[in-house]
Amino acid sequence: MGTSDVLSGMEWLGSEERTNYPLTLSVEDSGEALGLTAQVVEPISADRVCGYMQQVLEQLAEALEHAPIGRCAPRHPAGRRAQLSAGGSEPDGGGLSVGAVHP
Incomplete structure (x- = not known):
């Protein structure tokens, strides 16, 4: 029995994404x-x-055109860097923050 035989007589009604989050924002490229x-x-x-996010992205693009930054890398307090180098870790991320590193 082929796929077309199994699907004959069926009609696609549609689908809908659902989430428990009160706000979800997706960016498609x-x-x-x-x-x-x-x-x-x-x-x-x-x-x-979407209007707020569009405005933020436009301002970010304009700012980067005038003052480009280097790559982004994690920043750790000095003591935390030593702990990570020694193989230590924390399940909650240990206060990791991400910021720009200027060349």
């Missing part, structure tokens, strides 16, 4: 442009969230 999709609960407006 088509290679030529970025797209924003927001899933929100009322009274938050998905259009407003």
